Amino acid sequence: MRISTEDKILSNGGPGSGKGTQCEKIVAKYGYTHLSSGDLLRAEVASGSERGKQLQATMQKGELVPLDTVLEMIKEAMIAKADVSKGYLIDGYPREVKQGEEFEKKIGAPALLLYVDAKAETMVKRLMKRGETSGRADDNEETIKKRLDLYYKATEPVIAYYEKSGIVRKINSELPVDEVFAIVEKAIDELK
Ligand SMILES: Nc1ncnc2c1ncn2[C@H]1C[C@H](O)[C@@H](COP(=O)(O)OP(=O)(O)OP(=O)(O)O)O1
Ligand SMILES: Nc1ncnc2c1ncn2[C@H]1C[C@H](O)[C@@H](COP(=O)(O)O)O1
Numbered sequence: 001m002r003i004s005t006e007d008k009i010l011s012n013g014g015p016g017s018g019k020g021t022q023c024e025k026i027v028a029k030y031g032y033t034h035l036s037s038g039d040l041l042r043a044e045v046a047s048g049s050e051r052g053k054q055l056q057a058t059m060q061k062g063e064l065v066p067l068d069t070v071l072e073m074i075k076e077a078m079i080a081k082a083d084v085s086k087g088y089l090i091d092g093y094p095r096e097v098k099q100g101e102e103f104e105k106k107i108g109a110p111a112l113l114l115y116v117d118a119k120a121e122t123m124v125k126r127l128m129k130r131g132e133t134s135g136r137a138d139d140n141e142e143t144i145k146k147r148l149d150l151y152y153k154a155t156e157p158v159i160a161y162y163e164k165s166g167i168v169r170k171i172n173s174e175l176p177v178d179e180v181f182a183i184v185e186k187a188i189d190e191l192k
């Protein structure tokens, strides 16, 4: 499957930085198909499948699930929406450079990477608050710490990897949601 570059936007950043929040607003305004790797994985867990049980154990520890599993899920979800999609907004992928390389080989290069950036302290605060109601097994102090450590170790290098192709737009997510979205809109509108 190859999908044209202008039809793929990546949303990346630390846990709790606000990726999902901004993606919802992007979908409402631009009508892209939102595919969150975390949401796809949680749906598999919720299905109660054997694969879901293994995924749950990994996610509960704040670790990354195997590359092939997550890329296959994204690819299947993209194919399922191919007839109706106005473009894809892929949230939470790639989590490591190797995932980016495989994505480019199997699906193609993206047009834009929205780097949703917030301080560690802000991300922890947001996730602890979200954990009061989210029901997410990984929104607890111990797992949040592991997710943050893994973000800085494995995912931040992804930003440097895409900076080489000039497609990274850093979004200050310390601001209120609507002000963050104004920066996001500018980055997307510049594509046109
Ligand atoms: N700019 C903002 N200001 C204040 N709160 C925000 C902002 N953006 C998001 N939030 C809140 C909404 C959520 O309760 C929480 C985390 O946001 P969310 O969009 O779910 O993060 P995320 O998708 O990057 O996290 P994860 O990687 O864990 O899925 O913070
Ligand atoms: N792209 C991914 N690769 C490996 N593991 C992933 C990926 N996206 C999500 N996961 C796992 C590991 C994360 O801690 C949880 C939750 O993801 P989130 O984006 O925070 O909803 O799922």
Ligand SMILES: [Mg+2]
Pocket (backbone or CB within 6 Å): 019, 020, 021, 036, 038
């Ligand atoms: Mg999210």
